[in-house]
Amino acid sequence: MKAIIPFKKENAKSRLGDFLTEKEREELAIRMLKDVLGAVSGSKIEEVEVLSTCSKDEITEELKSDTELKSTLKLTVREDARELNEVLNDVITKEKEPVLIIMADIPLATSQSINEIIEHEEEVVIAPGRNGGTNALLLRRPSAFFVSYYGISCSKHIETAERRNLSYAVYDSFFISTDIDEVEDLVELLIHGKGFSRDYLRRIGVVLQMDKNSKIRAMIDRS
Amino acid sequence: MKAIIPFKKENAKSRLGDFLTEKEREELAIRMLKDVLGAVSGSKIEEVEVLSTCSKDEITEELKSDTELKSTLKLTVREDARELNEVLNDVITKEKEPVLIIMADIPLATSQSINEIIEHEEEVVIAPGRNGGTNALLLRRPSAFFVSYYGISCSKHIETAERRNLSYAVYDSFFISTDIDEVEDLVELLIHGKGFSRDYLRRIGVVLQMDKNSKIRAMIDRS
Numbered sequence: 001m002k003a004i005i006p007f008k009k010e011n012a013k014s015r016l017g018d019f020l021t022e023k024e025r026e027e028l029a030i031r032m033l034k035d036v037l038g039a040v041s042g043s044k045i046e047e048v049e050v051l052s053t054c055s056k057d058e059i060t061e062e063l064k065s066d067t068e069l070k071s072t073l074k075l076t077v078r079e080d081a082r083e084l085n086e087v088l089n090d091v092i093t094k095e096k097e098p099v100l101i102i103m104a105d106i107p108l109a110t111s112q113s114i115n116e117i118i119e120h121e122e123e124v125v126i127a128p129g130r131n132g133g134t135n136a137l138l139l140r141r142p143s144a145f146f147v148s149y150y151g152i153s154c155s156k157h158i159e160t161a162e163r164r165n166l167s168y169a170v171y172d173s174f175f176i177s178t179d180i181d182e183v184e185d186l187v188e189l190l191i192h193g194k195g196f197s198r199d200y201l202r203r204i205g206v207v208l209q210m211d212k213n214s215k216i217r218a219m220i221d222r223s
Numbered sequence: 224m225k226a227i228i229p230f231k232k233e234n235a236k237s238r239l240g241d242f243l244t245e246k247e248r249e250e251l252a253i254r255m256l257k258d259v260l261g262a263v264s265g266s267k268i269e270e271v272e273v274l275s276t277c278s279k280d281e282i283t284e285e286l287k288s289d290t291e292l293k294s295t296l297k298l299t300v301r302e303d304a305r306e307l308n309e310v311l312n313d314v315i316t317k318e319k320e321p322v323l324i325i326m327a328d329i330p331l332a333t334s335q336s337i338n339e340i341i342e343h344e345e346e347v348v349i350a351p352g353r354n355g356g357t358n359a360l361l362l363r364r365p366s367a368f369f370v371s372y373y374g375i376s377c378s379k380h381i382e383t384a385e386r387r388n389l390s391y392a393v394y395d396s397f398f399i400s401t402d403i404d405e406v407e408d409l410v411e412l413l414i415h416g417k418g419f420s421r422d423y424l425r426r427i428g429v430v431l432q433m434d435k436n437s438k439i440r441a442m443i444d445r446s
Contacts (some may be wrong), residue, residue, distance in 0.1 A: 015436075113395060128397060131407075132414050132439050141266075150437055152414060172336060174351060177397035191355050191375055213238070215371055216355050 001118055001194045002047040002097060003040050006084055007033050007104040009054045019183045019220060024204060028197055030059075032180060034067045035107035035195035042111030043067040044118060046098065050077045051087060064195075065167060090214050092142035101147070103129070104108050106177035107197040109136075117171050123159040124168040127176045128154040130185075141166070186218035224341055225270040225320060226263050229307055230256050230327040232277045242406045242443060247427060251420055253282075255403060257290045258330035258418035264292040265334030267341060268323065273300045274310060289419075316366035324360045326352070326371070330412060330420040331398035332359075340394050343344050347384040347391040350399045351377040353408075358399050364389070409441035 011022070012029035020028065035048070052059045056079040069075065080087045086099060100111070100118060106129070115136050117125050124145065129135035132152035139145045139156055144164060148156040156172075161168035178188045180197070189198055190208050205221040232247070235252035242309045243251065256273070263271055275282045279302040292298065311324060323341060325332070329352070340348050340361050347368065350359035350416045355375035362368045367387060371379040377393075384391035403420070411433050412421055428444040 110395070128415065131410055151433060152431070152439060155414060172333070172398050173395050174397045174400035176393050177400070187354055191378060192351070208375070210374060216375060 001045055001100060002049065003045045003093065003100045003102055003114075004051060004088070005033065005036060005040075005102055005104050006051045006088065007053070007059065009052070009059070013105070013181065015182050016186075019186075019218075020204075021104045027179075028200055029105070030062050031196035031200045032107040033045060033104040033199050034063065034137050035193075036102060036104055036109055037063065037067060037069060037075075038111045039111050039114055039206060040102065041073050043114035045114065046072065047074040048076070050075070050104075051075055051080055051091070053079075053081050055079060084209050085147055090151070092139060092145060092147065095139075095142035097142075098138065098140045101139070103133075103135045103179060105179045105181070106176055107180065107195055108178050108192050110175055113171075116173075117176075120171065121167075121171050122169040123166040125171050126154055126155070126157050126161075126168060127171040127173055128213050129177050129179045133179060135179055136171070157168045157173050183218055187216050191216075202206075224268055224323060225272065225318075226268045226323045226325055226337075227272050227274060227311070227314065228256065228259060228325055228327050229265075229274045230276070230282065232275070232282070236328070236404065238405050239409075239439075240310065242409075242441075251403075251423055252328070253285050254419035254423045255330040256327040257286065258416075258420050259325060259327055260286065260290060260292060260298075261418060262332045262334050262337055263325065266337035267436055269295065270271075270297040270339065270347075271299070273327075274314070275296070275300055275302055276304050277301060282299075307410065308370055308403050311370045311372070315362060315368060315370065317367035319361075321361065321363045322365050324362070326358045326402060328354075328402045328404070329358050329399055330418055331401050331415050333398055336396045336399055339396075343392050344390075345392040346389040347380070347385075348394050349377055349380050349391060350394040350396055352400050352402045356402060358402055359394070360417050380390065406441055413441060414439075 009026050009029055013025040016025050019101045025121045123140045125138035126134055127136035134153040134157050206218055208216055209219045211217050230250055232249050236248040239248050279300045311378045337397050346363045348361035349357055352358035357376040429441055431439055432442045434440050
């Protein structure tokens, strides 16, 4: 099966803008993509297409350095500057084989969870993200579907499956649900992460601290 | 198998204090407990003990009204005002049979996820909550374990299992991870909830709105 990973590097993760510099956000974004690719590589997925809004050569170069992917994984990078829904709907209209659309900012995703998603028999499998998002979406007949990211996309995707008479399942995973958008999401990455992006956060001095209400927070030590 | 659900009604959910009145927070807390009990009742769990910091009669009365539990479920309420770790460690020291400790504020928990947790063969199964918590904890030999809630309890519970040479697994569930503590958690309950607590939020006028950054937020309409 093929996976499609949409990726945006320039001005990545703008909601972390008060916490990390632009360069750090871009570095984090590419490392999260590497973590997702690592999870995909360890799963039964055979082919990955990274749909990038920035230069193909740049991403290909970044991914070469220390990313260890299984030798049988076919990885391509495609440059496409169009808006997410537009490009994805264009891609799936032409796609005859099943695809898994998986986000690039879910570095806690595991090979096991990816396998569990693709082992479902339903025509559509929706793995929700926090705040109404859809962080992984399996489409057995991509051309029969229509994606609507942004807003409460998980509900929209369920409605689309219902309206088009496609069988569907909701896949329940904390690690897949955890997209890294805001400072508080970094807490999850530091606690549960094992990959490149967790290592990067540690290296630039992001640490966990407990505030006076016993809530765990991510802080940065720039000393 | 037996489940233990710690429950606190008085001054429940204080971090929702700027959003809901004390009475509303208490009402929400009891409805979330009912949703968790419903999920437990639909699972293979045969016996539930609610460990309540407030009056046993009060909780028993609340739970009677319109909660539909399977007739074979043995439900008891025990009043114990002690601090969470103290009371749980006291209980598990004396417990000879496996127990599932499950939080009362995870109304999205499903019977399926509870069954999946208890079907694990490991001696300890840890289902993480957001922000380092442990929202469900299966202990096959309770007296061999020691709980440490608060702080990054999921890591502490993993360390305890390792130190005591108990096999363990981390159970990955978005719905179990979603404890309702803060206003932004209400978004998840409104999007994914199907039970008493979701209905209650709707009834008191909590609705979803998209802010100018396309982020979904819970608002209350007191008109």
